[in-house]
Amino acid sequence: MLHIDRRSLRIRLLAWLGGVALFVVVTTWLLHGILLQNLARDFLGERLQREANHAVAQLEQDQTAVPTALDSVSQGYQVFHHLYVLRFNDLISASDPQWQQQLAPLLNESGDALIDVNRGTQHMLVYRRHFEWQGTQGVLLVGEDFSQVEAGLATLHWWVGGIAAVLLGMLIILNMLAVNRGLTPLWQLRQQLEALRSGKRDRLLLVAPSELDELVDQLNWFMDDIDHRLQRSRESVANLSHALKTPLAAITQVLRGNRPIDENRRHKLLSRIEDINAQLAAELRRSRIAGPNAGRMANVTRDSSRLIEMFRSLYPERIFNLTHSAGEKDLVPIEAHDFSEILGIVLDNAGKWANRCVNCDIAVSATTLTLTIDDDGFGVAEEDFSRLGERGTRLDERRPGYGLGLSILAQLIARYSGHSRFERSPLGGLRVTVTLPLAVEVIN
Numbered sequence: 001m002l003h004i005d006r007r008s009l010r011i012r013l014l015a016w017l018g019g020v021a022l023f024v025v026v027t028t029w030l031l032h033g034i035l036l037q038n039l040a041r042d043f044l045g046e047r048l049q050r051e052a053n054h055a056v057a058q059l060e061q062d063q064t065a066v067p068t069a070l071d072s073v074s075q076g077y078q079v080f081h082h083l084y085v086l087r088f089n090d091l092i093s094a095s096d097p098q099w100q101q102q103l104a105p106l107l108n109e110s111g112d113a114l115i116d117v118n119r120g121t122q123h124m125l126v127y128r129r130h131f132e133w134q135g136t137q138g139v140l141l142v143g144e145d146f147s148q149v150e151a152g153l154a155t156l157h158w159w160v161g162g163i164a165a166v167l168l169g170m171l172i173i174l175n176m177l178a179v180n181r182g183l184t185p186l187w188q189l190r191q192q193l194e195a196l197r198s199g200k201r202d203r204l205l206l207v208a209p210s211e212l213d214e215l216v217d218q219l220n221w222f223m224d225d226i227d228h229r230l231q232r233s234r235e236s237v238a239n240l241s242h243a244l245k246t247p248l249a250a251i252t253q254v255l256r257g258n259r260p261i262d263e264n265r266r267h268k269l270l271s272r273i274e275d276i277n278a279q280l281a282a283e284l285r286r287s288r289i290a291g292p293n294a295g296r297m298a299n300v301t302r303d304s305s306r307l308i309e310m311f312r313s314l315y316p317e318r319i320f321n322l323t324h325s326a327g328e329k330d331l332v333p334i335e336a337h338d339f340s341e342i343l344g345i346v347l348d349n350a351g352k353w354a355n356r357c358v359n360c361d362i363a364v365s366a367t368t369l370t371l372t373i374d375d376d377g378f379g380v381a382e383e384d385f386s387r388l389g390e391r392g393t394r395l396d397e398r399r400p401g402y403g404l405g406l407s408i409l410a411q412l413i414a415r416y417s418g419h420s421r422f423e424r425s426p427l428g429g430l431r432v433t434v435t436l437p438l439a440v441e442v443i444n
Contacts, residue, residue, distance in 0.1 A: 048127035083143035298339035353377035377429035
């Protein structure tokens, strides 16, 4: 049994196009039959009217008596093979006595008109003409058998129907060819996706209709994002392997040795373990970076307010002030965890080094998100601004840390095609300004 996939776009297009074509052809064929019969009836009616007018004109020119005029008309219409009925007052003459009785009621009606008369299977078309001749009122009926014309029209109509059926079949075949050709880019896209899955190609390169351009671009963006995440995972593994190999070897050597572990050596072991823990935490934070293609939105007001409250609990001796000018645009196309990570790193850094106050200003425009964080701490020398964000760099050892937060911040900002700026704060400490475009492209 033939199985038809109703979800197939090809089947749907063919069904719709075939249905529309069938509707148009059938409707046209039915209208053809109606219009053809009406046209033939009007044409024959005009001819009967002209012949009736001609007969009346001949009667008006004739000066003979009424019976002679009746005979003359009878002879003339016998030549034309038309049915006629002529009445002068009470005198009636008919070319076919069989129709005289049936058509007699039409003589008593007023007005000139084209009338359809049916008797059994025979259809007669009759034109009634009132006139005046030699002071006498007369009525002339001129008729013609319309059944033969209708039979010819029916034959012609069915011939047209047969031709329309052939044209419908050709139209369906052409629709199939057009649909198959129109869907060729989708089949090519499927083949290239198979090639992507099998590793035979790394990007989509398709000459597609403009309607598919955005789809192809999005798929390429996702492929680039997957490649970037894979590369980032490999780098994280390599970094962990390089960073943990030496301290783990040192710890293993100490634990396997016979020397007793005194207080000094115990502190060194704890320091090594803390370094390992910090490296693991940093790499895990990097692995959670989603990037601009995650399809998630951050609620600036909600997420920033939660972070401020959290840091107020972590640093109760500091005052955290938040100003927000998002206007009507509160949702931004930045993954919520990434936004919290960016803002959290800067706030945590400011909370560590501030003396008393941390100000955070968030501004959202149509195209950018700007974060400005000021603290009133000791600040950083201008010549060291360029070193901020370097992996493992700590410019001041007075606070605990491993110099990894700002390097993660730099990676996050780069993923969103943004930039950061470090400068002297009006409060006396450090000002960090992060600007992120809200319409971004994937970073390869």
